[in-house]
Every structure is written in C-alpha cells, then in structure tokens.
Amino acid sequence: xxxxxxxxxxxxxxxxxxxxxxxxxxxxxxxxxxxxxxxxxxxxxxxxxxxxxxxxxxxxxxxxxxxxxxxxxxxxxxxxxxxxxxxxxxxxxxxxxxxxxxxxxxxxxxxxxxxxxxxxxxxxxxxxxxxxxxxxxxxxxxxxxxxxxxxxxxxxxxxxxxxxxxxxxxxxxxxxxxxxxxxxxxxxxxxxxxxxxxxxxxxxxxxxxxxxxxxxxxxxxxxxxxxxxxxxxxxxxxxxxxxxxxxxxxxxxxxxxxxxxxxxxxxxxxxxxxxxxxxxxxxxxxxxxxxxxxxxxxxxxxxxxxxxxxxxxxxxxxxxxxxxxxxxxxxxxxxxxxxxxxxxxxxxxxxxxxxxxxxxxxxxxxxxxxxxxxxxxxxxxxxxxxxx
Amino acid sequence: xxxxxxxxxxxxxxxxxxxxxxxxxxxxxxxxxxxxxxxxxxxxxxxxxxxxxxxxxxxxxxxxxxxxxxxxxxxxxxxxxxxxxxxxxxxxxxxxxxxxxxxxxxxxxxxxxxxxxxxxxxxxxxxxxxxxxxxxxxxxxxxxxxxxxxxxxxxxxxxxxxxxxxxxxxxxxxxxxxxxxxxxxxxxxxxxxxxxxxxxxxxxxxxxxxxxxxxxxxxxxxxxxxxxxxxxxxxxxxxxxxxxxxxxxxxxxxxxxxxxxxxxxxxxxxxxxxxxxxxxxxxxxxxxxxxxxxxxxxxxxxxxxxxxxxxxxxxxxxxxxxxxxxxxxxxxxxxxxxxxxxxxxxxxxxxxxxxxxxxxxxxxxxxxxxxxxxxxxxxxxxxxxxxx
Ligand SMILES: NC(=O)NCCC(=O)O
Ligand SMILES: NC(=O)NCCC(=O)O
Numbered sequence: 001x002x003x004x005x006x007x008x009x010x011x012x013x014x015x016x017x018x019x020x021x022x023x024x025x026x027x028x029x030x031x032x033x034x035x036x037x038x039x040x041x042x043x044x045x046x047x048x049x050x051x052x053x054x055x056x057x058x059x060x061x062x063x064x065x066x067x068x069x070x071x072x073x074x075x076x077x078x079x080x081x082x083x084x085x086x087x088x089x090x091x092x093x094x095x096x097x098x099x100x101x102x103x104x105x106x107x108x109x110x111x112x113x114x115x116x117x118x119x120x121x122x123x124x125x126x127x128x129x130x131x132x133x134x135x136x137x138x139x140x141x142x143x144x145x146x147x148x149x150x151x152x153x154x155x156x157x158x159x160x161x162x163x164x165x166x167x168x169x170x171x172x173x174x175x176x177x178x179x180x181x182x183x184x185x186x187x188x189x190x191x192x193x194x195x196x197x198x199x200x201x202x203x204x205x206x207x208x209x210x211x212x213x214x215x216x217x218x219x220x221x222x223x224x225x226x227x228x229x230x231x232x233x234x235x236x237x238x239x240x241x242x243x244x245x246x247x248x249x250x251x252x253x254x255x256x257x258x259x260x261x262x263x264x265x266x267x268x269x270x271x272x273x274x275x276x277x278x279x280x281x282x283x284x285x286x287x288x289x290x291x292x293x294x295x296x297x298x299x300x301x302x303x304x305x306x307x308x309x310x311x312x313x314x315x316x317x318x319x320x321x322x323x324x325x326x327x328x329x330x331x332x333x334x335x336x337x338x339x340x341x342x343x344x345x346x347x348x349x350x351x352x353x354x355x356x357x358x359x360x361x362x363x364x365x366x367x368x369x370x371x372x373x374x375x376x377x378x379x380x381x382x383x384x385x386x387x388x
Numbered sequence: 389x390x391x392x393x394x395x396x397x398x399x400x401x402x403x404x405x406x407x408x409x410x411x412x413x414x415x416x417x418x419x420x421x422x423x424x425x426x427x428x429x430x431x432x433x434x435x436x437x438x439x440x441x442x443x444x445x446x447x448x449x450x451x452x453x454x455x456x457x458x459x460x461x462x463x464x465x466x467x468x469x470x471x472x473x474x475x476x477x478x479x480x481x482x483x484x485x486x487x488x489x490x491x492x493x494x495x496x497x498x499x500x501x502x503x504x505x506x507x508x509x510x511x512x513x514x515x516x517x518x519x520x521x522x523x524x525x526x527x528x529x530x531x532x533x534x535x536x537x538x539x540x541x542x543x544x545x546x547x548x549x550x551x552x553x554x555x556x557x558x559x560x561x562x563x564x565x566x567x568x569x570x571x572x573x574x575x576x577x578x579x580x581x582x583x584x585x586x587x588x589x590x591x592x593x594x595x596x597x598x599x600x601x602x603x604x605x606x607x608x609x610x611x612x613x614x615x616x617x618x619x620x621x622x623x624x625x626x627x628x629x630x631x632x633x634x635x636x637x638x639x640x641x642x643x644x645x646x647x648x649x650x651x652x653x654x655x656x657x658x659x660x661x662x663x664x665x666x667x668x669x670x671x672x673x674x675x676x677x678x679x680x681x682x683x684x685x686x687x688x689x690x691x692x693x694x695x696x697x698x699x700x701x702x703x704x705x706x707x708x709x710x711x712x713x714x715x716x717x718x719x720x721x722x723x724x725x726x727x728x729x730x731x732x733x734x735x736x737x738x739x740x741x742x743x744x745x746x747x748x749x750x751x752x753x754x755x756x757x758x759x760x761x762x763x764x765x766x767x768x769x770x771x772x773x774x775x776x
Contacts, residue, residue: 039577039622039624039626039627040621040622040623040624040627041577041621041622041627041630042627081624081626082624082625082626083624083625083626083627086624086625088625088626110623110624110625157582158579158581158582159579159582159583160587176581178581180625188749189427189429189748189749189750190746190747190748190749191546191547191721191722191747191748192612192614192616192637192639192748193546193564193566193612193637193639193721193722193723194545194546194547194720194721194722194745194747195547195612195721195745196612197603197606197607197612199548199745202614204599204615204616204618205599205600205603205615207596208595208596208597208599208600209596209600211592211593211596212593212596212597212600215585215593218585219585224580224581224583224584224585226580226590226626226628227592227593227629228580228592228620228623228624228625228626228627228628228629229620229623229624229625230592230618230620232616232617232618233428233429234427234428234429235428235498235616235617236427236428236469236470236471236474236498236616236617236748237470237471237474237476237498237568237616237617237635237637238427238469238470238471238476238614238616238637238722238748239427239428239429239430239471239616239748240614240616240748241615241616242429242749247625249580249581249625249626251580251581280744332582333579333581333582333583334579334581334582334626335581356668357582357583357587358578359578359579359582360577360578360579360580360624360626360627360628361576361577361578361630362577
C-alpha cells in the first residue's frame, strides 16, 4: 500500500486503513475490508481473501490508471474471529461505536491459546497484545475519525450452498443473528470411587446433559447451538468435577429465534442443574454471562445492487446457458466486520464457493478461479458504487 | 521419626520408611502406612490421617516403653492419589513390583495441574519432580529390598456408610475393582455458525452423549463411571471442536463387572462416534488407552482378625448396649496403597467415619474422637499381629 502511495492509518484497535485518493477530497473513501486474523486451526481464506482482494483491487486500479470520484480504501480489521480474544468483530464494533473501547482493550485472551502463560502471570489483554506487536495506534477508533462512504467485503461462503449448487457468486443480503455466552456450572467436588451417582453434584455430567439438550432445542427451531471451549475444575481423574465453565454460541436466521432458544435453554439448564445434586440437597447451579450479541442484519439495497450487477457482468462469459443462475442471493451464517460497518454506512458482501463448505479448518479451500471471480466482482462493485 | 531413633530410608520412588526396631533383627517390621499427597481440592484427612496415626503409634509405643518381636514401621507412599501423576497408588505398585519403575518414573503430570508449564516447556515427569524436591532416593523400590511382615492402614471411609449408620469403625475386608482410561475422540474442526448439525463431526457433542451413556450403563450394573479431566481442541468459541481427550474411571464391586461396563461402553461409544459425522462420511472415532487396572482385592484373614478384635476392644467402653454393632465389615470404594501391599504381604485396613461421606473436597472432615479411635485400633492391631 505504501508502494501505491496510499495514506495509511492505524487506529487504537490496531485496525489498518490504506486509502488511494480520488478526485474529490471532500467525500470519504469507499472501503474494501475484511480481516487477517484466523482460528487456532483456521485456513488460508477466511478473512485473508477479503483483505488481499482489496489490495489487489487497488493495484489493478493503479495499473489501469483508473480515477475515482471518492477515494478507495482497504481495511484490515483486528480480531474479527474472536478466537484469541473471545468477542468476534470487536474492532469494527468499536469503530461503529457499538462496543466501548475500554471493554475491547481490557478483553482477556482465552486460556486455551497456545501462548498460554503460566498460572502465575496474567493472561494477555487485547491492549497489551496490540502494544507488544506495535499496533496500538493513536488515531481514535471511530467511524467519525475514519469515515467511509461504503464498505464492501469479499469472503468465502464457509458453508455448502454455493459449492453444492455449482454456483459462482453469492450476493449476501443478510447475516443471521448470534449470541455468545460464557456459562459456569457449580456443583461439588467429591470422590469418584466412593460417591454414588445419587450423592453427586457432578458439574461435568450436568454439562453433558446441557449440551445434548442445546442441540435438541436449537434444531427444533432451525437454529444452531455450539460449545467450543470447556474448562473443568479441579481436573483430577478421581475427583468428580465441582466446576465447569464453557462457551455457548447460539445462532439463527432471526434475532427472535435466537432469543427463543436462549429462553428455553435457560429454563432447561436450570432444571438439569436442579436435578444433579438434588439427592444431597445441594444441587448444581448454572450462571450465564452474555459476552456478545449480534442481532440479524440486512445489508444496504444500493450496495446489494452494485454487487449483483457486477456479479452478473463477471460471470457473463461462463460457458452455460443461463449465467444468471450462477449468481444467487444468500444469507451469511457467520458474522463479519460488515455487520458493524452496516450500522454506520451502506454495506454489503460477496461470497465465493469453498470446498465442502468447510471453514475454521486447515483444509479450507477456494480455487484460484473462484478467488479471482470474487476479486473482479468487488472491484466492479466499488467502481459502480463510486459512480452512483 | 529421627527423634524416636528410627531407621529411615527413602527409595527411588520417594517412599519414606521409618522403622522402630523390635527384639528380633531377623524378621521384617510390621508397617502402618498411607500417603501424604492429596487432591487439587482435597481435604486434611485422606491419607494424612493414616500416616499421622503411624507416627503417633510409634511415639505412643515409645512412651509406654513397649517392646515388640519384630520392628514396627511407618511408611509414607508417594502419589497415592494419582492426582498430579495420573496413576493412583503408583509407588506402592512399584514396591510390589506390579508397576515397572521406568513407567512410574516417566509418567507425566496432568496438564490441569496449577503449575502448568507454558506450551514451550515439557510437563514434569514423576522422576524430575522427585529430583526437584530431593526425594529421589537410591534404595531400590521393591518389597525385596524393603520387606514387610504385614501392612495396616487407617483411613477415613470417604463414603457415607459408617456415618449414616452411626458406626465407629469399619473393618475393611476388600477393595472394589477399578480401571482408568484416557480416551480421545477425533472429529472435524469446523465453523459453528455455518455448519448444520448434520454436517458436523463434533467431538465434544459425541463426548456429551458418551458421558450420559456411561452413567446409564454403569448404574444398571451397580458400578460407577466418572470423568474428571477433559481437554478440547482447538478451543475457540466459534470452532466446533475436532478433538476431545478425557479420563474415564470405571469402578465396581467385582472385577468382572468393571470389565462388563468397559465392554458395553466400548461398543456404545463406537456407535455414538459413528453417528456423529456420518452425514459427511467422516464420522468421529474414539480411541481408548488403559492407564491403570486395579482388580478387586480381598484382604488377609489374619490382619482382618487383628483389626476386628482391636476394634471391639477399643469401642468396648462406649455407652451403648451393643458395642459390637459399632464395628462393621466394609468394602472400600476407593483404592489404597494397601491394595498393592496385599499382593506381597498380609494386609488390611481400618475405616473411620467422615462427615457426609465427603472426600476429595476441602470440607472433608473426621472428628478428633473418630481419628483417635482409628489410631487406637491400628496400634492394637499391629501389636496383636506382632504377638501372633
Ligand atoms: N467469518 C467468520 O468466521 N467470522 C467469525 C465470527 C463468527 O463466528 O461468525
Ligand atoms: N483413597 C483415595 O482417595 N485413593 C485415591 C485412589 C482412588 O482413586 O481410589
């Protein structure tokens, strides 16, 4: 981006912005954005493709000597995954002023991170981690300080719909709702060899029942419920665990559906907890903490139109009778930084197919052709939007 | 023990032996033994009472100027709990030549130990831990090098039978069987937000079903099955875990029953694993490793008789009509070092009541009276055995 003489800013969340100036200085740039962070066992496309498509778009515009009205920018958002610091899309959330900076800065890394410190030293916070890598910028993280005309994002679908239908481009119109919780089950440590089942308040057994129940309830409502992190104390072969902490990720196509699943699980988990340990009059109890709430989102019609027109144009040469059928509207199952940019500026996204719909896995794959198609669509969409 | 002029030896498993000599030098000493190690959230009685009762017995014998035929010894066995190094009774197992020294020395600490090293440094082994605290002795750990005439052990019951029946002493005649396994479930990491349940091979969901099933199967056969340790990878809120490792502790009053539970669970766990992920043709799979196998044990009639006579003598003054009813034969639910000494020398144990039958918990409690009763019984039992 420096070679292309872009203006580069790094804000206090470590977000990196690069802008290729347009003819007019009085309007904000249109951005292509995504993220470079990944999962402990993530692949090489989730997020990375989006940022690289922005860089490539700016290079291509330079090669073509293309002038735009407003500037065109690329943004790399920090910690979109929420893998190391367990709130997803946190830096675009701060930019949108939906998440307080202090909450983001003080967020602690999850204990399962490979760089796990010894019990004696404190876990890293987002702020200390940014300082360590020299990416704690001094520009305020806000849509007011770093404004955008619009935000476009290219991403692999991470799901199976495009690939199984043989389609080339997804015009993303919406993102499903999700909520992240941390739950704690408190039971009673006791001996595994001398304590009859009816005398136990086994927090891990209660967890097992809860996880089974979570899938049942979510499935019945067309939603998802998943546990990715679990920690058990005291952690000894022959002690029944008296404490379990775990993450719960609930998703669904509508905000209200996610709320319904949550409501039902709160009640069911209480019942499960009340049963385990009832025999000793000291039943388990369960505590919920909401860490993150992302209601369902609908993207902006203007942006969706630009993407759709560009998609049809890019696939027009494909050797099939009906090239329009290669493009489809789609809802995103995953969250993306576009969720937060959409709260402040016109936003939409482009999906390209990925192998087996697999993501958050080292085998995540999207062919060079599919990546190039997506990059062509996003470049055209940005230019179309600029000319509106 | 040094003050009492005992002969002290420390063997290569860190077992500490102290012997008060008897009249005869040509016969081995009768030992009172237990352990001083505990659980991450253990109490102040499990094991500790047994060692202290030995120390107290030797002091008492000195005060009384009591001479014995053979010597009388106290032994503190290393790592009886298997909490930090996850094989219980390992040091008495090496002494009995039932567990190879090299296996014991190379055993790694569990990752949940508070002193968890960073991922970069290796976990401590039993040998390195003994070296660090200067308890890697040079005396071979074997019943041949440190012989015993017999082994007696005083312990809190750790279960509810004595306390709920208002009884004072348990004459332990047997120990139930148990097996410890490490299991690994291999599934597939994938995105929690974009992966339908039928496209998942969720190792943690499979675990939850297995844990629920384990209790069902064990309960139906009058056995126990417990999980105390679980680790999940990769450990991210929005990645379906592709790998789960956990401990499984199966116990039952007969060796054959434990084997039956194991057989049934091996088959059921395979079925659960085969179902989770079947939709993508890459089902979960589950691998078992047997870490420890302790068949059911019956103690020695001579030792049981000495304990029973001593128990009746000690409670004879109690203000109840039938003092004999204060003493009962009992089977131990937990394992003890006496399990391994019983393979080589006449052995038996004494139980005293503990509050709520609770153990492996900070609230573990046995009254001073009950502790004193147990100590009196073990001292008498040893003297009776010596005089046989
Ligand atoms: N695209 C993506 O994987 N985002 C991470 C946030 C989420 O869990 O949906
Ligand atoms: N007594 C006791 O807690 N022993 C530990 C070994 C076992 O798990 O039974």
